[in-house]
Amino acid sequence: xxxxxxxxxxxxxxxxxxxxxxxxxxxxxxxxxxxxxxxxxxxxxxxxxxxxxxxxxxxxxxxxxxxxxxxxxxxxxxxxxxxxxxxxxxxxxxxxxxxxxxxxxxxxxxxxxxxxxxxxxxxxxxxxxxxxxxxxxxxxxxxxxxxxxxxxxxxxxxxxxxxxxxxxxxxxxxxxxxxxxxxxxxxxxxxxxxxxxxxxxxxxxxxxxxxxxxxxxxxxxxxxxxxxxxxxxxxxxxxxxxxx
Numbered sequence: 001x002x003x004x005x006x007x008x009x010x011x012x013x014x015x016x017x018x019x020x021x022x023x024x025x026x027x028x029x030x031x032x033x034x035x036x037x038x039x040x041x042x043x044x045x046x047x048x049x050x051x052x053x054x055x056x057x058x059x060x061x062x063x064x065x066x067x068x069x070x071x072x073x074x075x076x077x078x079x080x081x082x083x084x085x086x087x088x089x090x091x092x093x094x095x096x097x098x099x100x101x102x103x104x105x106x107x108x109x110x111x112x113x114x115x116x117x118x119x120x121x122x123x124x125x126x127x128x129x130x131x132x133x134x135x136x137x138x139x140x141x142x143x144x145x146x147x148x149x150x151x152x153x154x155x156x157x158x159x160x161x162x163x164x165x166x167x168x169x170x171x172x173x174x175x176x177x178x179x180x181x182x183x184x185x186x187x188x189x190x191x192x193x194x195x196x197x198x199x200x201x202x203x204x205x206x207x208x209x210x211x212x213x214x215x216x217x218x219x220x221x222x223x224x225x226x227x228x229x230x231x232x233x234x235x236x237x238x239x240x241x242x243x244x
Contacts, residue, residue, distance in 0.1 A: 001217075003231055003235075004032070004189075004231075004234070004235070005032070005033055005235050005239075006032060006033040006034075006035060006235070007027055007032045007033070007034060007035065008035040008036075008037055008060070009023070009024065009027075009034070009035065009036050009037065010037035010060075011037070013038060013039055013041055013042070014036065014037070014038065015036070015038055015041070015042040015045075015048050015052075016042065020048060020051070021047055021048060021051035024036070024051060024052070024055045024056060025051065025054075025055050027055065028054075028055040028056075033057050033058070034055060034056050034057050034058075035056070035057065035058045035059075035060060036052060036056045036058070036059050036060065037060040037062070037100070038059060038060070038061060038062070038086075039061070039062050039074070039079070039083065040061055040062075040082050040083045040085070040086030040087070041079070041082065043082060043085060043086045043089060049089070052090070052095075053090075053093045053095065056095060057095075057096060058095070058096040058097070058098060059086075059090045059095055059096070059097050059098070060097075060098045060099075060100055060129075061083060061086060061087055061090070061097055061098070061099050061100065062083070062099075062100050062101075062102075063080070063083050063084070063087070063099050063100070063101055063114055063117075063118065064101050064102055064104070064107055064111075064114075065080070065101075065106070065107040065110060065111065065113075065114065066080065066110060066113045066114060066117045067080055068080075069106065069107050069110055070083065072106060073104070073106055073107065084117065084118075087099065087118060091123060091124075091125060091126065094125065095125065096125045096126075096127075097125060097126050097127070098126075098127045098128075098129055099114070099118050099120075099126070099127070099128045099129065100129050100131065101114050101128065101129070101130050101131070102130075102131050102132075102133055103130060103131065103132055103133065103148055103152070103153055103156055104133055104146045104147070104148060105145065105146060105147075105148050108148050108152060108156065111130065111156060111160075112156070112159055112160055112163055114128070115128060115160070115163070115164055115167075115173075120164060120167050120172055120173065121164070121166075121167060126172065127171075127172055127173070127174065128167075128172060128173050128174075129173075129174050129175070129176060130156070130157070130160060130173070130174075130175050130176075131175070131176040131177075132147075132148075132150075132153045132175075132176065132177050132178040133146050133147040133148070133178065134176075134178050135147065135178075135203075136200060136202075136203050136204060136205065137203075137204060137205060140203060147178070150178075153177070153178075157175055160173065161173075188200055188234065189220075189234060190205075191211060194210075194212075195210045195211045195212040195213075196209075196210050197209045197210065197211060197216065197219070197220060199223070199227075206223075208220055208223040209223075
């Protein structure tokens with residue numbers, strides 16, 4: 001009703017929700033560009049896998065390293081192999097896939113190897129997004145352990161662009177810098193599991209309403225009108241990130 005074009009189901013792991021298949025089917029029926037952010041952990045569940053193939057426009061898959069590096073970051077042995085298998089399965093079914101890799105202290109030395117492991121040079125419908133660690137709220141407690149810093153991130157960006165020059169120019173590789181403190185707000189409207197609507201703003205989240213309350217539409221309307229160009233920025237952000 002407010003002109004949103006895309007919806008991104010994330011978590012946690014959204015495919016663990018008991019009504020996941022019904023929710024994404026409803027999203028497609030409403031004509032929304034439906035995005036799934038997942039770690040690929042439920043790839044062997046036939047119902048979930050088929051509902052993703054039938055209803056999702058873009059799968060955003062988390063891969064933060066190669067082999068043991070990814071497993072160590074995710075604290076789960078075998079999670080890298082499972083993620084790669086998920087990638088191959090989604091691509092073989094002609095889904096658009098965006099691999100998300102977050103630069104952190106544990107993968108600085110080998111993050112560039114992810115590009116080879118996912119086949120960024122030769123696979124169609126594949127985008128690789130490398131992000132600087134973004135820490136808000138509770139994440140601030142471990143920021144120094146995770147965030148590799150601005151200087152290291154810029155060096156990694158330079159190395160990846162040089163290594164995958166053609167892919168970068170073709171728009172298959174994109175970067176996201178840490179926007180905390182650099183913008184008035186980030187172009188996301190987020191609904192969490194208790195119905196709260198909020199916007200990432202600086203190092204915290206600005207709550208603008210709750211969809212379980214009757215007045216939530218007015219609350220959102222007031223916020224959007226105060227933040228000039230909010231909807232345009234939100235849709236531009238999703239187009240750049242998911243609709244290459």
